[in-house]
Amino acid sequence: MATRGLFISFEGIDGAGKSSHIEPLADAFRAQGRTVARTREPGGTELAESLRELLLNRTMDALTEALLVFAARRDHICQVIAPALARGEVVLCDRFTDATFAYQGAGRGFSLETLSLLERMVQTGIAVEPDLMLEPDLTLWFDVAPAVAAERLALARAPDRFEAQDAAFFERVAQGYAARAQAAPERFVRIDGAQSRHAVWQQLTNALVRRGWLAIMVAANGGPK
Numbered sequence: 001m002a003t004r005g006l007f008i009s010f011e012g013i014d015g016a017g018k019s020s021h022i023e024p025l026a027d028a029f030r031a032q033g034r035t036v037a038r039t040r041e042p043g044g045t046e047l048a049e050s051l052r053e054l055l056l057n058r059t060m061d062a063l064t065e066a067l068l069v070f071a072a073r074r075d076h077i078c079q080v081i082a083p084a085l086a087r088g089e090v091v092l093c094d095r096f097t098d099a100t101f102a103y104q105g106a107g108r109g110f111s112l113e114t115l116s117l118l119e120r121m122v123q124t125g126i127a128v129e130p131d132l133m134l135e136p137d138l139t140l141w142f143d144v145a146p147a148v149a150a151e152r153l154a155l156a157r158a159p160d161r162f163e164a165q166d167a168a169f170f171e172r173v174a175q176g177y178a179a180r181a182q183a184a185p186e187r188f189v190r191i192d193g194a195q196s197r198h199a200v201w202q203q204l205t206n207a208l209v210r211r212g213w214l215a216i217m218v219a220a221n222g223g224p225k
């Protein structure tokens, strides 16, 4: 989307280490004088956060799940993402539509054609550029083996409805992300999430420095504590 802002999404299976790196990256952009909108999916607005509660805690069939995810996304785009991009801000979003293709598509086995249709409906018709489909400018994909992610999560928090799925589910989700990355190599940057926090930080800031979005000095001074 040709706006003055920058839209970056963070993707990967639960426990890959995405969330740990969002605030440090927000700080790095702020150090360069940028305004940052830090947000997440499902969620990011009052309505979408209510849908998140249902999605993470209630049992439902695959179509209901997909529709709720996209309903939350539409509200989030209209209320938060598109206005922030129009103001020239940096939007850092913990998950976006690639998660739907990975979890509802590859994980649950829901029709990818239907998801593509919903993606187009939900991500077009937005005020500034109604004909363009809104997509992240860059997707940082934290790729980590499901066994490593599961080990981290076991130490970190009680599982929600998705995190409680079995290893085979996360293998499918990981493959779903790999397929999305292969289909859009110019948008995706693969981060080897199994490495140390410091090494992960270096990988992701290198990708931003290469694009001219982050100064080398700012990248070198930041990172997860």
Ligand SMILES: Nc1ncnc2c1ncn2[C@@H]1O[C@H](COP(=O)(O)OP(=O)(O)O)[C@@H](O)[C@H]1O
Residues within 6 Å of the ligand: 012, 013, 014, 015, 016, 017, 018, 019, 020, 021, 142, 152, 153, 155, 156, 193, 194, 195, 196, 197, 198, 200
């Ligand atoms: N590179 C890393 N090496 C070891 N542990 C990590 C690393 N990155 C994150 N963690 C830990 O793994 C757990 C899950 O990280 P988190 O950032 O919440 O993952 P996600 O948002 O992808 O689910 C947390 O306890 C976090 O401190």
Ligand SMILES: Cc1cn([C@H]2C[C@H](O)[C@@H](COP(=O)(O)OP(=O)(O)O)O2)c(=O)[nH]c1=O
Residues within 6 Å of the ligand: 014, 015, 019, 040, 041, 042, 069, 094, 095, 096, 097, 099, 100, 101, 103, 104, 160, 162, 163
């Ligand atoms: C955005 C999105 C998330 N999800 C799932 C993946 C995650 O398990 C869950 C919540 O994501 P996340 O915010 O990463 O969870 P946490 O805060 O516990 O790290 O929602 C989908 O199934 N489809 C989607 O489109």
